[in-house]
Amino acid sequence: MVGEFVEAARERVRAARAALAAAMEDEDAYAAAVAQDELDDALRVARWHGVDVDDFEPGEG
Template identity: 65%
Template sequence: MARSPEVAVNEVAEALLARVRAARAGLAAAREAGDAYAVAVAEDELDDAVRLARRHGLDVDATGAGEE
């Protein structure tokens, strides 16, 4: 059974937004732990996640999955 392209697009969008949310949570945890290296890694992950989401036309700020 073939799925419609719209369903696949929605799944990709949700996955991208979930990645942004997870990256934000990881950054918050690293900051709370006071681990400078983990903060740097988490900031890079968040930057990548936000960039990729925006490249796919997602407004991460409006969805609550945006940057701090």
């Protein structure tokens, strides 16, 4: 169960990072703001629960 939470938290961070990158590439300020908020929240939740999200690259498990 804990491993599932960790993977879900990391996946949420990965998805938010990808959405932010796509919005920046598209020069879509609104989508970038929404994606940044999602990324900030995903990172906050992950870190609050002790999930290390700084050591992995997108695509890693």
